[in-house]
Amino acid sequence: MxxxxxxxxxxxxxxxxxxxxxxxxxxxxxxxxxxxxxxxxxxxxxxxxxxxxxxxxxxxxxxxxxxxxxxxxxxxxxxxxxxxxxxxxxxxxxxxxxxxxxxxxxxxxxxxxxxxxxxxxxxxxxxxxxxxxxxxxxxxxxxxxxxxxxxxxxxxxxxxxxxxxxxxxxxxxxxxxxxxxRAEAESAALAERSRIAREIHDVLAHSLSAQLVHLEAARLLIERGEDSAKVLDRVVAARGMARDGLAETRQALSALRGEMAPVEDFLRESAAAEGARFVREGEPRTLTAEAGLTLRRVVQEALTNVRKHAPGARVELRLGYAEHTVSLEVRDGGARSAPAAAGLTVSGAGYGLLGMRERAELLGGTLEAGPEGEGFVVRLRVPL
Incomplete structure (x- = not known):
């Protein structure tokens, strides 16, 4: 009716x-x-x-x-x-x-x-x-x-x-x-802004905090009348952090624009720079900008942790392509020398495994990290 x-x-x-x-x-x-x-x-x-x-x-x-x-x-x-x-x-x-x-x-x-x-x-x-x-x-x-x-x-x-x-x-x-x-466009714009903000934050938060540590140390050394060489070391370290942070910011922006080198090339270069072994499994697939950037960040963080906590360890990077996912494994065989002093280990990407896990989950993927054998392993899996 x-x-x-x-x-x-x-x-x-x-x-x-x-x-x-x-x-x-x-x-x-x-x-x-x-x-x-x-x-x-x-x-x-x-x-x-x-x-x-x-x-x-x-x-x-x-x-x-x-x-x-x-x-x-x-x-x-x-x-x-x-x-x-x-x-x-x-x-x-x-x-x-x-x-x-x-x-x-x-x-x-x-x-x-x-x-x-x-x-x-x-x-x-x-x-x-x-x-x-x-x-x-x-x-x-x-x-x-x-x-x-x-x-x-x-x-x-x-x-x-x-x-x-x-x-x-x-x-x-x-x-x-x-x-x-219109709602979809607005949602995509918000997601993109959040993505950019997350990338810039991940890069700058570490870089600026590291610079502050070194500059504060330099200030204390000056107040105590310490040797100028020690002060200079801190200032040089802070300058290096600023330079690295700027480079990381440029890389993040380039990745967001899709202008960075392929992920596999980046992983090979990172492995070569650290004396690590690189292995690829499966046929290469096209990755989204967000997935590629996540792989880069995880590799940087994992290699940084190796330098800080397991210096001299044998490292292997394994990149695997499956039908619907891409996986990354960073494995070290355990430290061969004592870790660096705590005050001098504030270097590298430094984004934190917790942040990397959150980043992977935002893409619908997973990140696992923990001791295995004599060393430590980080496993990342994200959808294509």
Missing amino acids: GGWTQWPSRQALSREGVPRTRLLINGGIWLGLTGWLLVDALRSDAFQGWGRVALIGALVGCAALVEVLRRVTLDHRLAPALVLIAVLIAAGAALHAAGARTPSAAVWVVSAIVAMERLPLVIALGCAAVASGAYVLASGNSPLAEAATAGALVIGGYALRLDEEARGTGYRLLEQERMAR
Whole structure:
């Protein structure tokens, strides 16, 4: 029963989404009908002088009422719409009583069609029945023919209703799609900003904190009157941290733009720089910028940890390509010499395995790290 008592949607009742050509055609039809009625009124001998002026005024008034009816139905206002329909039907009866049979028939026909087109269906059927019934009774023709005419009016109005509801549904779906695309674009922009912020933070947080450590140490050495060589060592270390941080920032930005060298080349270079062994398994696959950057960061962090906690250890980097994932394993065989002093180990990427694990999980991957045998192993797996 809900469909019988519901209004057509606002999109169906409005002109939103109606092609310009369709609007011009509809306007032409209404102007043509109004012009025909006016010409018929001017040719009629039943109206002369002021009577003709009154007839023309009545027709213009009915046209204005139809436009007002369109506006109140657009806002789903039932009471004013019923009043306007009643006024139009009464105006048709008055015109018929005055002898303007063609204009009265036109007013009743338009009332029936507009009611079927724009009112809740159960109400529209009643209004259309009254308007078309008045038309049938006033015509005085064959009841069967007039009944067929009245049925045609109802069906025609209902066909217009279906057409406009289909258009309104299409327009509503199009608007929903546009909103979804805007929301998707905004979400992608936010994700991209978060990604960039995370990369810059990962690089700069370590670099700046390391510089602060060395500069603070230099300040304390100066206050104590220590040897200038020690102060210079701290300043040089801080400068090196600044240089490394700048290089890391440039690498991060280049990776976000997709301008960095392939991941495999980067891993080979990193392994060669550390005297580590590099092994690739599987056929190389194309990686997303985020996945490639994650592999770079994990390698940097793992190699940094080896330098800090297992200096001199044999290291192996293993890159594996599977059908839907890429894996990385960094394994060391245990320290061959004592770890460096704590105050001098603040170097390298330094992003922390916890941060790397969070980064992997954001991509839907996993990171595992822990002792294995005499050494330590870091395993990363991310989807392609």
